[in-house]
Amino acid sequence: DTAVSQTPKYLVTQMGNDKSIKCEQNLGHDTMYWYKQDSKKFLKIMFSYNNKELIINETVPNRFSPKSPDKAHLNLHINSLELGDSAVYFCASSQGFMNTGELFFGEGSRLTVL
Amino acid sequence: GESVGLHLPTLSVQEGDNSIINCAYSNSASDYFIWYKQESGKGPQFIIDIRSNMDKRQGQRVTVLLNKTVKHLSLQIAATQPGDSAVYFCAENRDAGGGNKLTFGTGTQLKVEL
Numbered sequence: 001d002t003a004v005s006q007t008p009k010y011l012v013t014q015m016g017n018d019k020s021i022k023c024e025q026n027l028g029h030d031t032m033y034w035y036k037q038d039s040k041k042f043l044k045i046m047f048s049y050n051n052k053e054l055i056i057n058e059t060v061p062n063r064f065s066p067k068s069p070d071k072a073h074l075n076l077h078i079n080s081l082e083l084g085d086s087a088v089y090f091c092a093s094s095q096g097f098m099n100t101g102e103l104f105f106g107e108g109s110r111l112t113v114l
Numbered sequence: 115g116e117s118v119g120l121h122l123p124t125l126s127v128q129e130g131d132n133s134i135i136n137c138a139y140s141n142s143a144s145d146y147f148i149w150y151k152q153e154s155g156k157g158p159q160f161i162i163d164i165r166s167n168m169d170k171r172q173g174q175r176v177t178v179l180l181n182k183t184v185k186h187l188s189l190q191i192a193a194t195q196p197g198d199s200a201v202y203f204c205a206e207n208r209d210a211g212g213g214n215k216l217t218f219g220t221g222t223q224l225k226v227e228l
Binding site for chain 1: 146147152157158160201207215217218220221
């Protein structure tokens with residue numbers, strides 16, 4: 001059983017399109033995250049949710065809209081895609097949203113914007 | 115500014131040797147550090163963590179050392195194996211107004227030579 005699963009694994013699209021990435025975790029965790037990893041492997045937090053409530057919004061453009069229908073799911077919708085959005089997006093989860101560094105990451109969704 | 119960074123982008127070691135991956139941080143107030151391993155095509159995986167009230171912590175074949183005086187931490191891998199080949203990240207957990215916020219360093223590529 002995959003603990004944190006993301007779909008799709010690969011996504012190629014044109015500039016200006018809207019796309020979504022879905023994430024589900026079966027670990028029973030309360031907190032979920034989205035991280036962005038650029039071409040230089042730099043990982044940066046975008047959002048975190050705890051029990052469907054937004055905790056961290058790391059000054060991400062409002063073209064990015066996370067949605068958490070329940071605590072096991074955190075989806076990421078991106079409007080008006082730009083070239084600079086090309087990256088690998090990782091979903092993660094943790095038990096608790098404070099004072100823990102043990103995050104469980106999915107395998108990533110590689111987004112390529114042409 | 116505050117940052118978490120790595121000294122060496124690539125480290126090559128012979129199978130069976132010990133590996134040492136270094137990380138420097140600049141925020142004296144940082145008190146919780148984590149090491150992650152990322153294999154090619156996968157998400158980061160938690161290895162070990164350490165809090166500032168400790169200067170050493172051991173896991174299975176791994177040891178993390180923290181030197182608060184010079185704001186440096188290291189990950190030591192004993193008897194390095196081919197399966198240890200990956201990018202290793204140090205990360206700092208900053209509790210941003212009530213939520214985990216891992217700030218990752220730039221990563222070190224560990225290559226294990228047979």
